[in-house]
Amino acid sequence: MLLPFLPIFVGELGVKQQTSMVLWSGLAFGATFIGTGLTAPFWGHLGDKYGRKPMLVRAAVGMAIIMSLIGLSHNVYQLVLLRLAAGLIGGYASSSMLLVATQTPRERAGWALGVLSTGALTGNLIGPLIGGVLPNLIGIRNTFFAGGAVIAIAMLATIFLVKEDHREIRPAPSVGDSTAISQRLHRSVRITVGAMLATAMLVMLANMSIEPIITVYLETLKVPKTRIVLDAGFIMAASAFGSILMAPRLGRWADRIGGWKVISFCLLTTSAVLLPQAFVAGWWQLGILRFLLGMSLAGLLPSVAKVIRHSVPERQLGKVLGYSQSSQYAGEVIGPLMGGVIGAHFGMRSVFIATSAITLIGAAANWLCQRAVHEGNAVNSTRRTLPR
Known part of the structure; x- marks a missing residue:
């Protein structure tokens, strides 16, 4: 959703030169992916231990709050740090993949993960379209608040609609000459x-x-x-x-x-x-x-x-x-x-x-x-x- 208007928002935060706008927009956009890449294995490990649904709720709560806070940014430094924080605390996509992979029968896991992938791809397709229209209707800062509200709805759906049969699995002891x-x-x-x-x-x-x-x-x-x-x-x-x-x-x-x-x-x-x-x-x-x-x-x-x-x-x-x-x-x-x-x-x-x-x-x-x-x-x- 951020792709179409992120450079414009960077300009509103005080960056006026075109080359600087491109640089800061790239930093702000990529910061989330860097944060998610760093913490995905850690959240995955906690998901193994405590369940994947708690990780989904944690990611949704954190992203809803941070997305709304981005709308209150006063300079590009705050924007980049909040985008990085969104990646560090996020990871909804990886946790949802874990949940689907472990809660579906092995013989149907490929189909289920394919359906999940379709949902993510559809979001990637629709997001820029919404990002190109919504700021003109409600303003850029209000678009961030709207994004936070949508993630909050996803959080409520996760809490009340997602079921997980989780049990911590301990390693089996080795037996015989193996x-x-x-x-x-x-x-x-x-x-x-x-x-x-x-x-x-x-x-x-x-x-x-x-x-x-x-x-x-x-x-x-x-x-x-x-x-x-x-x-x-x-x-x-x-x-x-x-x-x-x-x-x-x-x-x-x-x-x-x-x-x-x-x-x-x-x-x-x-x-x-x-x-x-x-x-x-x-x-x-x-x-x-x-x-x-x-x-x-x-x-x-x-x-x-x-x-x-x-x-x-x-x-x-x-x-x-x-x-x-x-x-x-x-x-x-x-x-x-x-x-x-x-x-x-x-x-x-x-x-x-x-x-x-x-x-x-x-x-x-x-x-x-x-x-x-x-x-x-x-x-x-x-x-x-x-x-x-």
Whole structure:
């Protein structure tokens, strides 16, 4: 919601030079993601111990208060600090993922996480539209108060409508001669978690390496300046709309054939869709390809959460999914930096080619990791059945 009017609000807080407005707007917007990335594993650990619903309520209460306080900011320093605080105390999205992952049956976790992902993507699509309209109707500061009120409604819905069957799970004692087996199992879990964290980062990197340069890229496609912002908006919305359509379907597919296979397929498809974006001749071609890209990216994060859900002991699930959230925010930081550096030195089209190559490598790496994990699990199963 903040995206359309944040630079204007920075100007109202006393920053007048355009370059400074861009700098402070970027700092204020990114501060929340930095804060969330730092604290997501901690909140996930507390969720494992005390339940995910209390973490949801805590995040909603904190965000409702801080969102309203942002409307009372007197300078950009307060704005950035409050945005950072919103990230540090927030984490509603990661806690909701934990709740859904642990409260749904394993065989339907992919579908449920896909539906949850659809909700988040819809918010990302609708938020900027509301942010473009509401300040003109009620003013920028009142828009922050309205945002706080909406989060308060979400808090009440969480308190009264969300149910959780939580019990603290303690580690089971080791039995028999299982040292070698447990070591191999531990190795399989480490490979799985490492692959999933890298994939979570790669998903956001693939998306964010492109989105910041879309407006500049449209200039190279000879789009009239009067239409660039509108066309860029349509292209960004096309990606989100594609993800909204496919997230539940790909989640259901992950339930049937397994999260690993969906991840490898989606990364391979993402690589194939990214490459022709470097050679488009018109904005509408880019829009169609971005729509297809959104469809291919939609199955990745729900499948990552599903694989982690199946591989990590439940007593550690919250912490690991918290690290997954941190990896996503790392991708959101690395992606624009990578896109900017490659675009500046090798041209805009090179960004698409490089991102396509990275996602192709990611698909191959996931396939190799899946084989290693399955082979390790097969060895463990054989050792368990051998006579002593």
